[in-house]
Structure formats: structure tokens, C-alpha cells
Amino acid sequence: MQSFDHDIVVSGGGIAGLAAAAAFGQAGFSVLCVDPAPPVTDRAAEGADMRSTAFLQPSQALLAEIGLWDRLAAHATPLQTMRIVDAGGEAPEPRVTRDFDAADISDKPFGWNLPNWLLRREFAAHLDALPDVEFRTGTAAQRLFTRESEARVGLDDGTRIRARLVIAADGRNSAMRQAAGIDVRTTRFGQKALAFAVTHDAPHGNVSTEIHRTGGPFTLVPLPDHDGRPSSAIVWMETGPRADALAAMDVSDFEDAMTERSAGLFGPLRLVTRRAVWPIIAQEATRLSAQRLALVAEAAHVVPPIGAQGLNMSLKDIATLRDLAVAAPERLGDCAMLDAYHDARIGDIRTRVAGITALNRISMLSPQPLRDLRAQGLDALYSVAPVRRTLMQLGLGARD
Numbered sequence: 001m002q003s004f005d006h007d008i009v010v011s012g013g014g015i016a017g018l019a020a021a022a023a024f025g026q027a028g029f030s031v032l033c034v035d036p037a038p039p040v041t042d043r044a045a046e047g048a049d050m051r052s053t054a055f056l057q058p059s060q061a062l063l064a065e066i067g068l069w070d071r072l073a074a075h076a077t078p079l080q081t082m083r084i085v086d087a088g089g090e091a092p093e094p095r096v097t098r099d100f101d102a103a104d105i106s107d108k109p110f111g112w113n114l115p116n117w118l119l120r121r122e123f124a125a126h127l128d129a130l131p132d133v134e135f136r137t138g139t140a141a142q143r144l145f146t147r148e149s150e151a152r153v154g155l156d157d158g159t160r161i162r163a164r165l166v167i168a169a170d171g172r173n174s175a176m177r178q179a180a181g182i183d184v185r186t187t188r189f190g191q192k193a194l195a196f197a198v199t200h201d202a203p204h205g206n207v208s209t210e211i212h213r214t215g216g217p218f219t220l221v222p223l224p225d226h227d228g229r230p231s232s233a234i235v236w237m238e239t240g241p242r243a244d245a246l247a248a249m250d251v252s253d254f255e256d257a258m259t260e261r262s263a264g265l266f267g268p269l270r271l272v273t274r275r276a277v278w279p280i281i282a283q284e285a286t287r288l289s290a291q292r293l294a295l296v297a298e299a300a301h302v303v304p305p306i307g308a309q310g311l312n313m314s315l316k317d318i319a320t321l322r323d324l325a326v327a328a329p330e331r332l333g334d335c336a337m338l339d340a341y342h343d344a345r346i347g348d349i350r351t352r353v354a355g356i357t358a359l360n361r362i363s364m365l366s367p368q369p370l371r372d373l374r375a376q377g378l379d380a381l382y383s384v385a386p387v388r389r390t391l392m393q394l395g396l397g398a399r400d
């Protein structure tokens with residue numbers, strides 16, 4: 001009988017890696033999750049993740065099932081409506097506004113928004129309470145040796161861990177993916193996203209608002225009130241040089257620029273956090289598995305932050321892999337299980353990466369006639385009720 005140090009090694013303790021460790025730990029597998037960086041769990045601390053994540057309905061259901069939602073519910077802001085605004089005319093003002101209301105397709109909101117730094121705090125605390133899960137920070141997974149019956153992961157402290165399955169959740173430059181020799185296809189847009197939080201005069205009313213002009217979308221996602229004022233997380237996508245210039249502006253000039261870019265819809269915007277800058281790419285791995293290895297989350301797919309798809313796709317990866325493991329625990333990490341994982345997820349991933357890439361290109365449009373066409377297109381899609389409902393179901397992941 002072969003002996004293993006753990007059933008599973010998860011490389012990467014970002015939100016996806018922590019969620020994978022929780023899901024497999026709760027299903028009764030022993031898990032070691034490693035990450036070189038300890039999670040930053042305070043919004044004001046250097047290095048805190050300024051993004052927020054909108055968990056769509058299927059993701060919320062998974063988090064509830066694995067016992068994480070109880071810790072999150074009190075901090076979550078529901079997203080009842082997704083508002084798309086085209087402000088692509090000569091002046092930065094709204095000219096087409098269309099509301100997608102979750103009530104059209106469901107008796108629940110589309111999703112629930114939470115700040116990423118808080119997610120890391122709560123996920124890490126949850127893992128502490130799981131008896132068979134160890135979260136080891138300050139350690140990177142460096143090397144991978146596999147054979148048919150096992151994987152050995154070489155950590156950068158010199159130790160080697162024997163496991164039945166390695167889950168690569170170590171981000172877009174995944175060391176485990178590279179060690180297994182899996183290629184990626186990458187699309188570059190010459191674009192960056194600024195992520196930060198603001199307060200504003202007008203209440204958000206649990207509406208997520210995506211404003212299109214040039215350079216990419218400007219999206220406000222509702223947060224709980226901050227210092228007694230309505231608050232939102234913003235993701236502002238722009239061409240790289242413009243994003244760098246915005247990140248370097250003094251706060252008052254930046255506030256003027258973002259208020260103008262928001263078409264004044266919420267009154268003056270006030271910055272209440274640091275501005276973090278993220279390079280925007282689309283990327284997909286050519287395969288989602290190799291011997292004893294499964295890729296999840298950004299190790300497998302990266303999309304521009306449009307329609308809250310990135311981490312929601314990642315949770316679908318994790319749920320699929322967990323379901324296969326639970327269905328046949330004795331086959332954990334074997335070739336048939338990993339082929340089944342690849343087959344189950346690759347179609348959805350390819351479709352979503354291609355769809356979001358196209359939407360991003362449309363949002364970046366600069367020439368006026370094309371911007372006019374975009375506004376007409378939004379209007380046309382919205383006005384046909386079955387098309388509108390199908391788009392909402394697709395966005396939610398309730399339909400493939």
C-alpha cells in the first residue's frame with residue numbers, strides 16, 4: 001500500500017486556492033495548500049487586494065455547501081440589477097441605459113459582492129478550523145515530478161510532498177503548469193485596470209453599473225456603506241499609458257477624472273482606498289490537466305474583468321473537480337478522472353474566454369461611428385425579451 005503525505009497539494013493560496021482547499025477538506029480529503037505570500041487580510045495594509053468579487057448564484061451555492069457562506073453573508077452586498085450605460089457620444093454623458101433585473105429570471109439576486117481582502121481573511125480562518133487541511137505560507141511549490149501512481153511536489157524550502165493529486169491554483173504564471181509543460185494562448189489588449197473603492201452621494205440601490213465610452217468599461221459594484229456614505233468598488237479599464245497616468249495623479253485630479261468618467265451618475269466620487277493596477281489579458285491553457293495535475297482558476301484561464309466571470313469560472317472548475325473526486329475517491333488524481341475534468345470544463349472555458357475577449361474589444365472602441373454602432377447593438381439586444389433573458393442566464397452561468 002502506497003503512503004502519501006497528503007491526498008492533495010494545492011499550489012497557490014489566492015481566493016481560488018483557498019476555496020479549493022476548503023472544498024476538498026470538507027469532502028474528507030487531506031489537503032496541503034502552499035503559498036509564498038501570507039494573505040493580506042486588512043484593507044489598509046500594503047499589498048491588500050483592492051478588487052472585489054461578485055459571487056454569482058452558482059458560486060454562492062458552492063460556498064454555502066462547503067460552509068464558507070456563513071462567514072461571508074453578513075459582509076455581502078446583493079446585486080439585484082446590472083445596469084449597462086453607453087456614454088460613448090461626443091460628451092461623457094449617458095445616452096443609452098438598460099437595466100437587466102435579476103427578477104426577470106430568478107427570485108434571487110444575480111450575485112453578492114465582497115471585497116477580496118475580506119475573502120482572504122475569512123477563507124484562511126475557515127481553513128484553520130478544518131482538521132485535515134494545512135495552509136502553509138512562506139513556501140512556494142517549485143518542482144513537480146509525477147508518475148502514474150503519484151505526484152511529488154518540490155517546495156522551495158527543500159521538502160518534497162507526495163500526493164495523489166496536485167491542484168495548480170498558482171495564478172496566471174502558474175509554476176506547476178509550466179513544470180508540466182502545458183502551453184497557454186494569450187491575448188494582449190494593451191490595457192490595464194485600476195481597482196479601488198469610492199464613496200458617493202447617490203445610493204447605489206444594489207445596482208451594478210457598467211459605463212462604456214472608450215478604453216474599456218468603468219464598472220461600479222455595490223459595497224456596504226463606508227463612514228455612513230454609499231460606497232462602491234470600481235474597476236476602471238483604460239489603455240496602459242492612460243491607466244498608469246491615472247494611477248499617478250494626485251487624489252483630487254483623480255477624483256475629478258473618475259467623476260467625469262462615471263458620467264456624473266452618482267455625484268462626485270471620493271477615493272477611499274489605494275489604487276491598484278492590473279494588466280489585462282485573456283489567456284487559456286491548451287489543456288486543463290496533466291499526469292496527477294489539474295489546473296484551476298487563473299492557472300487555467302484569465303479573462304478581462306467584465307461580467308464578474310473570472311472567479312466564478314474558477315469556482316465551477318473547483319466544483320467539477322470536487323464532484324469527480326467524491327464520485328470515485330479511490331481514483332483521485334488518476335488519468336480517467338483528470339481526462340473527465342478536462343472534458344467537462346474546456347468547452348465552457350473556451351466559450352467564455354472568447355466571448356469576454358470580444359466584449360472587451362467592443363468596449364475599447366474609440367472611433368465615433370463604431371461607438372454609435374455599439375450603442376445601437378446594446379439597444380437591439382435588450383429590446384428582444386427572450387434574448388435579454390438568455391444573455392442574463394448565460395452571464396449567470398445558469399446556462400451553457
Ligand SMILES: Cc1cc2nc3c(=O)[nH]c(=O)nc-3n(C[C@H](O)[C@H](O)[C@H](O)COP(=O)(O)OP(=O)(O)OC[C@H]3O[C@@H](n4cnc5c(N)ncnc54)[C@H](O)[C@@H]3O)c2cc1C
Nearest residue numbers: 012014016054140141170171175297298305308310311312
Ligand atoms: C480588477 C479585477 C477585478 C475582478 N473582479 C472579479 C469579479 O467581480 N468576479 C469574478 O469572478 N472575478 C473577478 N476578477 C477575477 C478574479 O479576481 C481572479 O479570477 C481571481 O482572483 C484569480 O484568482 P487566482 O486564485 O487564480 O489567482 P491569484 O489571485 O493570482 O492567486 C494566485 C496565488 O498563487 C500564489 N503563487 C504564485 N506562485 C506560486 C507558487 N510557485 N507556489 C505556490 N503559490 C504560488 C500567489 O502568491 C497567489 O496568492 C477580477 C480580476 C481583476 C483583475
